[in-house]
Amino acid sequence: xxxxxxxxxxxxxxxxxxxxxxxxxxxxxxxxxxxxxxxxxxxxxxxxxxxxxxxxxxxxxxxxxxxxxxxxxxxxxxxxxxxxxxxxxxxxxxxxxxxxxxxxxxxxxxxxxxxxxxxxxxxxxxxxxxxxxxxxxxxxxxxxxxxxxxxxxxxxxxxxxxxxxxxxxxxxxxxxxxxxxxxxxxxxxxxxxxxxxxxxxxxxxxxxxxxxxxxxxxxxxxxxxxxxxxxxxxxxxxxxxxxxxxxxxxxxxxxxxxxxxxxxxxxxxxxxxxxxxxxxxxxxxxxxxxxxxxxxxxxxxxxxxxxxxxxxxxxxxxxxxxxxx
Ligand code: SF4
Numbered sequence: 324x325x326x327x328x329x330x331x332x333x334x335x336x337x338x339x340x341x342x343x344x345x346x347x348x349x350x351x352x353x354x355x356x357x358x359x360x361x362x363x364x365x366x367x368x369x370x371x372x373x374x375x376x377x378x379x380x381x382x383x384x385x386x387x388x389x390x391x392x393x394x395x396x397x398x399x400x401x402x403x404x405x406x407x408x409x410x411x412x413x414x415x416x417x418x419x420x421x422x423x424x425x426x427x428x429x430x431x432x433x434x435x436x437x438x439x440x441x442x443x444x445x446x447x448x449x450x451x452x453x454x455x456x457x458x459x460x461x462x463x464x465x466x467x468x469x470x471x472x473x474x475x476x477x478x479x480x481x482x483x484x485x486x487x488x489x490x491x492x493x494x495x496x497x498x499x500x501x502x503x504x505x506x507x508x509x510x511x512x513x514x515x516x517x518x519x520x521x522x523x524x525x526x527x528x529x530x531x532x533x534x535x536x537x538x539x540x541x542x543x544x545x546x547x548x549x550x551x552x553x554x555x556x557x558x559x560x561x562x563x564x565x566x567x568x569x570x571x572x573x574x575x576x577x578x579x580x581x582x583x584x585x586x587x588x589x590x591x592x593x594x595x596x597x598x599x600x601x602x603x604x605x606x607x608x609x610x611x612x613x614x615x616x617x618x619x620x621x622x623x624x625x626x627x628x629x630x631x632x633x634x635x636x637x638x639x640x641x642x643x644x645x646x647x648x
Pocket of ligand 1: 576577578614615616617618620621622623624627632644645646647
């Protein structure tokens with residue numbers, strides 16, 4: 324785990340919404356998928372904020388929408404006092420340099436016909452940084468920083484393993500000296516032994532480059548290992564947010580409690596009762612009324628069907644969206 328949470332937020336996400344329209348065969352709108360539905364949180368300098376939840380809960384879409392890889396439906400993403408969604412052209416390009424992304428499958432984002440050195444140099448070219456020689460030198464430095472030999476500059480993406488490609492993805496994000504990196508399931512596709520290497524590298528680099536991470540993952544053990552604070556998402560909404568230890572020792576939201584009860588404890592003498600939720604996750608095309616979790620919540624009452632709970636403080640730095648907390 325990295326640096327303590329201090330000072331003003333570096334990035335403030337406010338009431339973020341991302342809806343995808345669904346059309347019929349005639350192109351007429353027949354509904355919308357509410358992938359991200361009113362999500363707010365802060366990211367502080369030097370911290371790692373983990374976003375967890377089951378697949379399809381909107382955590383990856385949240386990360387991609389912050390970076391405008393997909394445009395938001397509503398909301399704000401305030402970075403150093405500027406709303407990213409109001410920036411255009413050069414202004415946006417300048418700020419985008421400071422916010423980078425590392426993807427789950429770096430292979431799909433690496434041009435298979437280009438050598439790794441050239442792929443990394445391209446990032447500098449896009450942002451008009453340095454002379455040709457300076458760019459080459461910087462790529463060499465960065466490759467060495469993430470554990471490669473100079474001759475690997477000339478290799479193609481297919482010549483690297485999954486873990487090596489993820490290190491290349493990280494090197495590419497670091498080329499432009501970012502402040503924030505959004506890591507979207509960066510170790511999910513890797514073997515467990517390689518996962519820990521990449522996680523260790525992420526932690527080393529965070530300290531060295533003073534980075535803030537938004538770390539998106541469905542894997543609670545990974546998120547626990549790397550995050551200072553965690554936000555739990557369910558059906559496009561953030562239902563609980565707390566510092567990592569607080570969340571794991573004292574989960575308050577019934578969904579978080581169920582999610583954590585499924586995490587194995589590395590001690591055969593300690594047994595934890597698994598909370599099994601009833602039913603399936605509802606479709607984001609047709610969200611339940613009131614609290615989106617009420618169709619599966621063991622504590623749901625009438626008010627849960629009728630009114631949407633607002634995320635509020637339950638303890639210091641611990642916020643939860645439930646009528647009864
Ligand atoms: Fe469960 Fe109701 Fe709380 Fe939602 S508001 S988590 S349904 S008790």
